[in-house]
Amino acid sequence: MSEEKENIQFELTPGLVNQVENLIESRNDKALHLLLDDFHYADIAEILDELNLDKAVYIIKLLDSDTTSDILTELDEDIREKVLKRLSAKEIAEEIEELDTDDAADIIAELPESRQEEVISKIEDQDHKAEIKELLAYDEDTAGGLMAKELxxxxxxxxxxxxxxxxxxxxxxxxxxxxxxxxxxxxxxxxxxxxxxxxxxxxxxxxxxxxxxxxxxxxxxxxxxxxxxxxxxxxxxxxxxxxxxxxxxxxxxIDDIVDVLKEEADKDYQLAAGITQDVDSDDSIIELTRARLPWLFLGLVGGIGAFLIMEGFHNVFEKYAVLFFFTPLIAAMAGNVGVQSSAIIVQGLANDDVKGSVNSRLIKEMLLAALNGFILALFLFFFVWITKGSPTTALAISASLVIVIIVAGLIGTFVPLFLNKQGIDPAIATGPFITTSNDIFGILIYFWIAKMILGI
Missing domain, CATH: 3.10.580.10 (CBS-domain)
Known part of the structure; x- marks a missing residue:
């Protein structure tokens, strides 16, 4: 294992990257060794992420395996995959032998199955080989998939x-x-x-x-x-x-657990943004489309639903056209409140902080939404009254806002709790799913209450 070095002040600059590239192009291996020897392996990995594949492979083959093995664990997954394709099974095995069993198993697991056996067969340390094969048998999302045999x-x-x-x-x-x-x-x-x-x-x-x-x-x-x-x-x-x-x-x-938490946070963030698969910006257009399209289609369906609801209240628009101009406000408030409520619940579920019955959670959220809704509606009431001169219209819009906010808060609370009970990741409830559903319910409630108050 390589000895760790502290480089707290390390900063990746274009000048440093250019310096490394120039040394590679001039094949000045001695100067390259002297330069990189001062850096922690995680810093070298950061440099390699900025180089093209040929130059990254050049450095991997230049440095000793006790250093490059750790560098491989820190590389971006896509870059590591490309680098490993350029290394022979024997070269990969030499890197693997320098790593702890958990890191070694993780890297081998990324290889195609046909190549996994080839690499494993080249590992000379029989005990190390047996331990790696044992770890590969466990699901990667279990304790067995995380553990190292070294202790x-x-x-x-x-x-x-x-x-x-x-x-x-x-x-x-x-x-x-x-x-x-x-x-x-x-x-x-x-x-x-x-x-x-x-x-x-x-x-x-x-x-x-x-x-x-x-x-x-x-x-x-x-x-x-x-x-x-x-x-x-x-x-x-x-x-x-x-x-x-x-x-x-x-x-x-703890370093393995930090990786788990980071991966889970990335996944939840993507779910909240309406991305259904684990993707990043370097993936192909087809992969990115496949990950984004389902939720975009849901948004399209939600928009059509909102259109049909508004079309059903066309007689309300004919008499009170002003209601139409406040529709985006109602829909936005419903979506925002729903996302806020679901985000708090999802965070609590992730941290195991959600205690007590579902009913108590719903009652608390209803009271909180009612208070927030009343304060916002009071401001909106006076705004509409002053600008439009109609207290009845102002009452219809502001009263609708209160009910919409309460319903959105309840939906935002109930949906993630329900999904969690069904074994579905509740993070999905903080994204377009909750926003779209609240938009539809919000618009429906808005026109229904306005119609009742205005007597249409």
């Missing part, structure tokens, strides 16, 4: 002196030692070991006498998001992974 474990029957000798040997294969786990003869997790207790204990003492039995763990089949919630709740830097028999299988570290 420090001791047996409860060992003495303190023997334990210290064995820990030194194990620690050489672990980048960071967050915890020392204690297992019994059957390799079942029974506790954890405090380094302080280990240091102050007498050499002849048994580990069984000093270990801490209270240890948090997760099942290998636990959902990745649930693991993230557990580690966040208890402020854990690492957590052991066990099977149904409590056998210690591996550990998950």
């Amino acid at each position: 420090v474990k001791v047996y409860d029957t060992w003495t303190v002196a023997g334990c210290l000798r064995r820990i030194r040997g194990q620690a050489e294969e672990v980048t960071r030692v967050h915890s020392v786990y204690v297992v019994n003869k059957q390799d079942k997790l029974v506790g954890r070991l405090s380094l302080k207790d280990l240091i102050v204990a007498k050499n002849e003492q048994k580990i069984a006498d000093i270990y801490i039995s209270n240890v948090d763990s997760v099942n290998v089949n636990e959902d990745a998001e649930d693991v993230a919630k557990i580690m966040s709740k208890y402020d854990l830097e690492a957590i052991p992974v066990v099977d149904d028999n409590q056998t210690l299988l591996g550990r998950i570290t």
